[in-house]
Amino acid sequence: MALSAVGIGVLAVCYLVLRLFMYGISHDRSPGSGNYDPNNPGYEYAPEGDMYHSIPYDAQTEYYEDDNHFNTNKYNTFGMTMRMPVEGTVARGQADYFYNIPNTPEGYAQAGKELVNPVPNTPENIAEGKRLFNIYCWHCHGHLGDGDGPLMASGKFPKPSWITYKSDYIKNLPEGNMFHTITYGKNLMGNHGRILNPMQRWKIIHYIKYLSMQAAPASTPAAGTPANKDSTKTAAGATASVKDSTKKAK
Helix, strand or coil: CCCCHHHHHHHHHHHHHHHHHHHHHHCCCCCCCCCCCCCCCCCCCCCCCCCCCCCCCCCCCCCECCCCCECCCCCCHHHCCCCCCCCCCCCCCCHHHCCCCCCCHHHHHHHHHHCCCCCCCCHHHHHHHHHHHHHHCHHHHCCCCCCCCHHHHCCCCCCCCCCCCCCHHHHHCCHHHHHHHHHHCECCECCCCCCCCHHHHHHHHHHHHHHHCCCCCCCCCCCCCCCHHHHHHHHHHHHHHHHHHHHHHC
């Protein structure tokens, strides 16, 4: 009995599915198979199109695989698709990124003497400083500047000598010194000048100064606070005074 056109089509589809299944088994690259190679990039579905390989030059992307797949500019150094900017070039909108005080002890001292925070100390700017602080700073310094962020709490890094922002050191530290430190980094603290623009740095400084003026943690006695036993004596004396006044009232 002759097969109909539909039957022939069904058989053809089944044959192709079987061939693909057998091909998949023989070319299995999964871990545990005899053909596994971690350095094998696998197969591309559309190697000749622009789905995987861009035909025009891609910015900051240089590669050369074979005669058909390349994205390098032979006229530029190292085949770069972009030229390096001229020395001293300032990106649009980043003129205030220029910071001419050197990253030296002398520069740190100079920043403390000369720099003044140009950002108004307003509730809005403090709130924005808090938002930025809780993105870039709290991991070490903690949300309230008490040096209890997860990195410090891990014990893998030593805490600074001043520990908390409520210390006199931070209260009296010139804002120019703080700006210099955020820009370049200091000791174990890395530089944040590459991820925070100058206005953001100044807003964070406003928030740090705000934290420094808050009450010290309950576990840290303020300077001049009498010891517990003295406080007890004081309380006892106060009680005695109350008793005496009661007697007089009678």
